[in-house]
Amino acid sequence: MADLTVQEQVELIREVFSYANRFQNSTFVIQLDYAILAQESLPDLVKDLVLLRQTGIQIILVPGARGRIDEVLTRYGIPWELHKGVRIATPEAIPFIKMAAFDTANTLLTHLTANSANAVIGNWVKARAHGVRDGIDFQESGIVERIKIDQLRAVLDQGIIPVFPCIGWSAGGRPYNVSSRQLAATLAAELHADKLFFITDAPGLFANEFTVPEGIDLTTEGRVSRMTVNEAREFIDSNPGHSAETMYELIELAYASSIHGVERVHILDGRINGVMLKEIFSNLGMGTMVHANIYQSVRAMRPEDVPDVYRLMRPLVDQGILVQRSEDHLSETFGDYVVYETDGTIHGCAALHQYGGGVAEIAGVAVDTRYSHLGIGHKLISFLINKSKRLGLSRIIVLTTATVDWFRALGFHEGTRADLPADRRSPYDEGRRSRVLVLDLG
Ligand SMILES: CC(C)(COP(=O)(O)OP(=O)(O)OC[C@H]1O[C@@H](n2cnc3c(N)ncnc32)[C@H](O)[C@@H]1OP(=O)(O)O)[C@@H](O)C(=O)NCCC(=O)NCCS
Numbered sequence: 001m002a003d004l005t006v007q008e009q010v011e012l013i014r015e016v017f018s019y020a021n022r023f024q025n026s027t028f029v030i031q032l033d034y035a036i037l038a039q040e041s042l043p044d045l046v047k048d049l050v051l052l053r054q055t056g057i058q059i060i061l062v063p064g065a066r067g068r069i070d071e072v073l074t075r076y077g078i079p080w081e082l083h084k085g086v087r088i089a090t091p092e093a094i095p096f097i098k099m100a101a102f103d104t105a106n107t108l109l110t111h112l113t114a115n116s117a118n119a120v121i122g123n124w125v126k127a128r129a130h131g132v133r134d135g136i137d138f139q140e141s142g143i144v145e146r147i148k149i150d151q152l153r154a155v156l157d158q159g160i161i162p163v164f165p166c167i168g169w170s171a172g173g174r175p176y177n178v179s180s181r182q183l184a185a186t187l188a189a190e191l192h193a194d195k196l197f198f199i200t201d202a203p204g205l206f207a208n209e210f211t212v213p214e215g216i217d218l219t220t221e222g223r224v225s226r227m228t229v230n231e232a233r234e235f236i237d238s239n240p241g242h243s244a245e246t247m248y249e250l251i252e253l254a255y256a257s258s259i260h261g262v263e264r265v266h267i268l269d270g271r272i273n274g275v276m277l278k279e280i281f282s283n284l285g286m287g288t289m290v291h292a293n294i295y296q297s298v299r300a301m302r303p304e305d306v307p308d309v310y311r312l313m314r315p316l317v318d319q320g321i322l323v324q325r326s327e328d329h330l331s332e333t334f335g336d337y338v339v340y341e342t343d344g345t346i347h348g349c350a351a352l353h354q355y356g357g358g359v360a361e362i363a364g365v366a367v368d369t370r371y372s373h374l375g376i377g378h379k380l381i382s383f384l385i386n387k388s389k390r391l392g393l394s395r396i397i398v399l400t401t402a403t404v405d406w407f408r409a410l411g412f413h414e415g416t417r418a419d420l421p422a423d424r425r426s427p428y429d430e431g432r433r434s435r436v437l438v439l440d441l442g
Helices: 006-022 042-054 066-075 094-114 149-157 180-191 229-238 246-259 275-281 303-318 327-336 376-390 404-409
Strands: 027-032 058-063 081-083 086-088 119-121 125-129 142-147 161-163 167-169 175-177 195-200 224-228 264-269 288-291 298-300 337-342 345-354 359-367 395-400 435-440
Touching: 027 042, 027 180, 042 058, 042 094, 042 275, 058 094, 058 149, 058 180, 066 094, 094 119, 094 161, 094 167, 094 175, 125 175, 142 167, 142 175, 142 180, 149 161, 149 180, 180 195, 180 246, 195 246, 195 275, 224 229, 229 246, 229 288, 246 264, 246 288, 264 275, 298 376, 303 327, 303 337, 303 345, 303 359, 327 337, 327 345, 337 376, 345 376, 359 376, 376 395, 395 404, 404 435
Parallel strands: 027 058, 027 195, 058 161, 119 161, 125 167, 195 264, 224 288, 359 395
Antiparallel strands: 081 086, 125 142, 167 175, 264 288, 298 337, 337 345, 345 359, 395 435
């Protein structure tokens, strides 16, 4: 701060406070490559991570151990092979791989302890064998199958920093070597993390090394500073020849996490002092970020969507949760509906029916159960709330039998039949005994 004027220092402090408030109770998953863990600057990086925890951000650390595993296997004279960047872990190598993975996690734990942070290494990863691919048996290399999320949340709720070595276990306790990057991406998706970080020893993705989507945001030195999820998809499709490269792998994982609800994925150069704080608490933008445009998957319903929307609603109608709507009715009212679509498939829908007097009703909200808990419902509703605001409406009502708490969490409060517009009161179905919820748009 010595080079800054007093006014600049004040501005900086203001900026930090505003960001700190914004991220209270957020969840960040942070994967650190071994190349960074082996740097002399590691104590500074860990100090910054502990500061993040102290500002109320839940952090989860996933140290990579690739370099350490190489060192240990070399030292004990155990040969190894890679196929498409994945290590083939032999039964002979796995005890040494485990040792190296825990050694790396311990190094991180030691630095966290030096900063008075509470941290714990856990066995929350269920894995299964990678199996035989391209005719190659990956033996004891595994892929992440499931994370014990409830146990992990219990640790996070106590303010403890969980540290994940790159090992997962089968139900019978057999250890597998898993990729720390894949593990971090799975963790972020399952926790619905606000951010996922890949801390590497590279300064980000450079446009001159790959085919990048047209019009993408570049810095003066040619670094891709940010891309949307759609641009990330385009990047993946246009660079198949680079699939074994780190940046390609990271963008692929960033894309996969983003479509599962992680809002932002940051690829940062951990050699830069303070890189995490700069990225989070300022608007400088240090590496390459893949971000979800939260509304990108919500679009107006089209007539050709009617059969898909009908199919989506049917099981909910059968369970008595939604009111019956025929395909004809959907064809007549499709203009009121929005759908949530990814990769050409509709996973959710919702309608905004307008009445006179600035009042509209949100209805027909449905999310495919296979895609529930991914925030799709919230995105549909917040899209319709924003639309209502743009239309200058003053009130939204909802009639529901089974989803009162869910709408309450979105800011709705309980109303009565008297809150319904006159032309909605008569078709109100007494038999369903729906509850009336209201959102005033101020
Ligand atoms: C309600 C519904 C739209 C939620 O969709 P979704 O995409 O899973 O919702 P989100 O991911 O945005 O939110 C999920 C959260 O809401 C909570 N939730 C889901 N259904 C709920 C309900 N009926 N009551 C209270 N909370 C509920 C979940 O516990 C979840 O929390 P978690 O992620 O911390 O576990 C979906 O479950 C659905 O289609 N339900 C049946 C149709 C319906 O009731 N429509 C509303 C009447 S018009």
